[in-house]
Amino acid sequence: MTKRKAEKQQSAAPLSAFAARKARQQQAQNVTATKVEAPVEPVAEPPSKRPRTSPEGEEQSNANVTESPSRNTRSKTQQVSSPLATTTGQPKKATRSQVAETQPQESNEKEETQLESLENDASEGPDEMNEDEVASVVGDADGYESPAETPAELQNFPLSKARLYKNNIVYADDNTLCIRIKEKMNLALMGQYDLWVKRGVVSLMGAKLHPSQRVYRVYAPSTHSLPIIKCVSGVDGEAEVEIKSCNSGLARLRDLSPLYQKIWNGENTTADKLTLKGAFKDSRRSFSVLYTSSDDHLNRHLRPLHLDKKWSASMRALSQRQGRLRVLVCGPKASGKSTFSRYLLNHVLSPAPETENGFINTDGVAFLDLDPGQPEFGPMGQVSLAHLRSPFFGPPFTHSSLHNSRDGKILRSHFIGATSPKEDPDHYALATMDLLEQYQTLLAHHPQCPLIVNYPGWIFGQGLEVATWLVKYLGLSDVVYMSEKGPTEVVEPLAFAANEARVPMTILPSQPTDFVSRSSAQLRSMQIQSYFHASHSTSITNPLWSDMPLSRTRPIGVNYDGHKQGILGIMALGSQINPIMLRQILEGAIVGVVAIESRTAITGSSDSSNGAASSGVEDGTDSNADEMDMDSEEPDVQTSSPFSIDASIVRTPEGLPYLFTGSGSCTPLSPKASNCLGLALVRSVDATSKKIELSTPIPSSRIRESIEQGHELVLVRGQIDNPNWAISEEYYSARAAERRYQQSCIRAKKSGESTDEQAQREQTLALLRDRTRRASQVPWMTVVEDNSKLQRESAARREKSLWKLRKKAYPGSESETDW
Template sequence: MPKRTSDSKVKAPLSALAARRLRQQQLAAQAEPSNSTSNDSSTAIIPGAEAVPVLYSKDILKNGPSTPSKSRSPSSIPSKETIDSAPDLDIDTPRQISNFAQMEENYVYDAQTLETTVKLRRGESFVIQGEYRISVISGNISICGAILETSASLDVVAPSTQALPVIECAPKSKKRKVDKAASKNGGFDAIFSLQSTQSGLNDIGRICPRFDRIWKPPLTSTSVKSRASDSFTPILTATQPTPVLTIPPSWQPAITALSSTKQSPKSVFIVGGKSVGKSTFSRYLLNTLITNSQQSAVAYLDLDPGQPSFTPPCMLSLHKITSPIVAPSFITFGSTEVVRQHHVGYVSPREDPKYYLRCAADLMRAYKGLLEEDERLTLIVNTCGWIKGMGRELLQELVAVCEPTDVVGLGEVDGVFAEILPDGKGVKRHLLEAAGTGASVGNAAAGNQLFTPADLRMLQTIAYFHQQRPNVSGSSSDGRSTTSFDFEKHLTAVPPLAAAYKGAAKVIHGITILDTGITSDLTFTALSATIVAMKLVKKDDREHPAIRYIEDAYGENDDVTPYIPANRFDGTSGMLPADGTVTAGLAIIRGVDEANGELQVLTPLHEDEINGYLEDGYRILLCRGRDEIPVYLMWDWRDGRAGQKGRRGTGGGGGVDKTPYLDFVDGGEVTGKGAKEWKVRRNIMRRGQQRR
């Protein structure tokens, strides 16, 4: 094993401006004799048994690989001033991503089993991009808060849309026994195997070229030698900034305390602004609870319709989770047991706060039903990032609804705690720093892709409509999710389901459009080429407002369009109450056949599943909200390129001219009806400002 040489130094990435200033100082100092030495030994900071999981970048030796360093305690982490003053830093110098040196003995591929065996020592870290199944042979490993012991396995999905998870030897614990036989096996503390998995997600670039490179390693990086057929790539170094999943130092003690079984059940309410790490903290806590405590399941209440963890956007949901999850939100469909979900129609609760709160209360009632089956079931509540104004008032209402035992605040939320938490209720408060400490941050100028929340919502919606669910149960005999994805065929080439909306055999019993007052003759104009929620209501529920309206307005007449005007009710809350309404999933209305009274529907729900709802006595109501439909779901850009050429008179097909509902930039200007947004001005004033 090669030993670490003395010219290895701890260094951190600098901005271009800081690097330029440092270079000027170096040039100015060349004419003067230097009193500093350049051969001080310094080891890389790598998370270990005592250290908080924080990675720092360092230079990579050019004369050969280095061995993993010993772990150091948090007190030995250099200060920010020490890191910023690190000399001789080149912004193009490769930085270490994995503290792992590949050799014949610690990275072995088996051609018969098609598996790769990896051996780690304590203090080593291993970062892999792609999708794979990791199975522990001996010892214990940790990944994204999950502790995997001998014989445990886990499916991991790690694209570049999010920070890449780190694989390490699990820290020692009194409750966790270490396999002594494995420790004696060449001095390695953990041995695990990697196996390629093929879910179809690597082809998502066929549908949306924006995400074509999310499975490929950074352009300027070094990786472990692997086969072209592998669905994963271990990354050793990278010049291009590469986000690595780390957590701030204050998180680990809080996660350890919250995963304790002394007080059970816990209800953990997570609060914070935008991009502070609420979802990351929730995922770490979820994985720790499942793998490092006596609980076999965790309940997860997702109240963020803008960036949900397990559903498409515009949804609130309650899940029962029995296995750790190491995957971004656009891949988690089918990985949990969906107890109940509601479509609110907007990416923010500000559009209909009353309905938002009623849906949250209904999901909490469903959680209390789960407690009757398992009274130790811990609840994690993930909220949205709206913490000012009305958002703070909503948080106060949600605290009253969820009755948390612990509230976790990320970032600057001192004032929020003071307003939303009741006094004398015994709620434990955990004030933690926001995420981002110690992680490498991507830089657009350096060529790294940056994805906005809108980009991730688009990715989540595209993946949702391209998922394949072969059976109703959604799981195979071994308990693994059978959800896969098919991006070979564009949605415009997929035969839609025909759903009758009139006649004796009609399937659709009601249509409504949120926040819009139109006449019934414009129903299908407003519905075609949009995303709708398929809501279920028991047909014998005479107290349901929608059922009452349909019977009063249409009676037994099955030949009339069942349009339910949303402006006739108290917002969404009065028309489709959370209690008594279930959301089965989302669908795209591809077209309308008015002659036969049918809607052409594209949905990942299997037709047997939909027919099962009808046989169980449910009526299906379609609800159109403000769900954003990505252009790439309605337009096959591979054919569209030829269409654009034909439009300019250079030959090619007519893909663009034949594409409905879309407008393309021609000569730098977008023209045509509906090319520009229609803005409506509403002069809403306080009473004192109104003229009398």
């Protein structure tokens, strides 16, 4: 994607020390000789695989989250380390240095100052409060992402071509905005909204939307480039669309993690104030119209999501394949593979009533996601095949699950247990082959279903071998490589394989965005946190999110021993561990819930016993809770085989069934006879009742259906990121509740209330403070108060920092060693 003309006209930051010196020399020629030029600051070299830790970053190792100081509040540093502690056991005291909070009598002037501070903190959205600043995590596993200061010149960037006036506003209120957009004009919005096309044709994220009764949910956070609503054609040269506020609950996740703060619309912009005339004084929608990035009161790094001309031409050519489309999208990391795949998916799924060639897509689109690090329709650590029937407008964390979704479903997925395929290339290749066979089964019922393959940035070594194998034997119609800069060591083998398979190969430019507000590790945390807090219902079209911490939700109790044993065994991918340590590595970990369709999924086991074990899964830890007890006979274990199940399972001192097969390292389950149902968080292991407490968004109906089909369940512990976000959820939730109540207390005191009411409010506030104190004393988390000048300056730098993506794709670079 090339930069827009307006962006080229602005002065951008130098990309190298040579470019910096050249730019400053040109600047020096235009100034007087008496003016002293500022010294040139050298641009930091690309970091190594693990970047060096800065002085302020040394305090934040182990995924530390630092809160920036605000007015009348002290700065607190929350240190989170792994592994995650159980959230249901008795917490241990953590070392902390905390000053007791006091409530002195405040003057009216101080009350007004504090009220103004709290109101400024609540400037992010309709009901949002900015509790913390997002800390830049130093030492990201991706290696070549590093914090970089935002150039001041980048803040004023054009976003919309169209402007709102009275003559193109059809109607507007505090919840809805109906406007007319002229042809070839566009409009940028930030936030969450429902879009209804009433007249004309508009384009949005690759999809062409025609007039219909369908309403589309759009998510436009600041973490990604903003989607643009563009008028393609219309009646009398104009298209008419209705934009309506929505409340999905996703914005409330800001109370659980700082990563979700300051990503939605803030205060009303100039366009919002124009359309809100006549509404209530404090009316605010869940979206805002932005003309330029300077309209954003939070001064964030905002960019429009525009297609490069070569991208658009390639999508039009690929869509001509119709049901014969089989395209592999590959390229280096941070080259725009996911963005191109999402655009192409929406373009093929555009619900056009008529097309130029008369083709209407009624079979949907198959999306083969082979990127376990940043998947599109699921949590990290797995590869999947999805069958989709409707466009998706939003980043991956807005559709991290397709359970009970009307727009599509996951046909089959496999738990890789890592964010990179290089951890076990053989298992990754077997999983890919099985998903391809599943696609062939899909074609039997939907013969005109295209296929889009999203390949990860693993393009060197064995990754290149897997990619060339896919090109040769997948029966592709096209190969798209997302980088015009090579390297030749990758492009030539791919081109040779495509030539042998007689498949055309298209090379497109990579995306130009160099600065992002979230690193890859942070986006993974946001996506998996969204996955665990999302819920789908058959009665509603769009998902809903809950802001209740996982520690306050009711867990699922699974019997791991006895006659009602609900799981067959527990696997730990990687090197063999001592069975005594299984409980320690299991508690607080993310595990894959894998259904074994046949005993052949376990290496060397016999397939003659294919029955399901008795299920002992029940909701909650209460003995009176309803159990999901499926009547089934105990499987007959083949003792004649030297690789029987009993020989592979070792009981730990707690009675946990440790399932290990292989020599030295654990052999993963065979993809041909297994299917990953989803992920679960292990809350605790109760050795007394022989139960494992799990938190999982997997619908109970899907687990029940799998058991009824005779499948057995295995919990697989992988090597994905530790869920540090789950440790601090209760703490951030308690602080959010405390600050909201403080705001209501100050307003009530200002408006005048009785002494009894004030006393009751003080008691409630004391209880909320006690909850915050107890939440800060959980294991593996320390809250340290520091209001020093160094800490305040460090927080101010973090507030302005962005992540610079250093794209390297040549042998010996980080992209080869860390894909």
